[in-house]
Amino acid sequence: MRHRSTDTSKEIWISPREPQQQVFRVDCLGAYPPRLKSSHKYHLSCRLCPSVKQVALSSYNRPVQQSQPEHHLHHPPLIYHQHEPKMPDLIPHQPRPRILSGMRPTGPLHLGNYMGALFNWVRLQNLLTDAGEPQYDCFFFIADLHALTTDYADPASLRKNIRDVALDFLAAGLDPERSTLFVQSHVPQHAELFTLFSMFTPLPWLERVPTYKDQQEQLREKDLNTFGFLGYPLLQAADILLYQPDFVPVGADQVAHVELTREVARRFNQLYCSLQTPAIAKAHTEHEKTHSDKDILRAEISADAVTEGVLPEPRVLLTPSPKLPGLDGRKMSKSYGNTLMLSEPEADLRAKLKTMVTDPARVRRTDPGNPEICPVGDLHKVFSTKETIAEVWQGCTTAGIGCIQCKSWLADNIVREIAPIQQRRRDLESDPDRLDAILWDGAARARQRAIQTLQHVRQAIGLE
């Protein structure tokens, strides 16, 4: 579909589906579009700030011409300098409690990722209040900067991994209409807040995080004596506090990280929010010359949030994370090579399950077993119906069933759980433009919130 703008000198294309015409959304709040090509035509507008539309159109109208230098096509400085950002009134009032969580892009998700986090995210997204309204305002993100803290030397697969995780998010039921889904690095305010936090966070706070030493031990083949790796819990604090969530849904093993986030928020509020802000102090000084109360009032109104503490401390929302062993009985993890993938083809899944370890005491078919200590029993508890679980427990403890049959029942139940997810994933894979648009829109929405927080943080520190 092609439209002409009211300005007849500019032709505007709005459909991305025609092969030679692409649409890129350009927003004025911190992100560049993908690389532009001079052979294509563009519809350029800012959905966040309508006044930018004309600026963008006029500045981008030239890139459509073949003679435009390549670096001008890629770098649109006008967008940043020809309007006043209007952050606060861009945010619709959200009375719902906000929750936020993220996941590293390590490639397609396995069943441990799914049951340990994603399943709960979908559940929280779909919770309704008594009035039938969504219970939470949900933000979920793909933590690609965190992936770089350990894989900085080999980022080749990062782009593909991000898309794989995004596909799994959507296929599992995260809905971009109900949740804000985005990629961390598409919101540059994460890095800025991290930098500001690093100025006042004591080193021992980071060195004492339990996973710091553990991960260095586990990932010995990598050089993790880096500032980025030491600072990743602080980056997590920035990830969280940037969106000022009421709750952070985590499993028990992540509680320490949220506690560090709470300490960082507390320290920030103590350092920068209990005293008169620089803006108010300046207004008082000006008052001696101008005798204008308006300036003081304006400064105080804009500093309301500052005097009360800019960064509220989020609370932990403990979510159930069932024990999900891998094929070798240890925790399911890619680093152990013992995973069953969410996108695993049925034949592969059945073949892998046949190799899964069982109760070591059950050597012969005629030996009774104990599902309570068998990893296959643990998976039955997660994926099977009550009736199947009862049959397994009865059959195993009396040697009434063999392990092959038991695993076959388990495979049936896992396949039933993941088959619709896999179908949705295939549908999404066939439409890569849609995935791009979802992530682009999600990042734009996330940036609105992030910029608002950064504005208050910078004001509190005195950087404005």
Ligand code: SF4
């Ligand atoms: S029958 Fe099932 S639960 Fe019992 S030992 Fe075999 S695999 Fe494990």
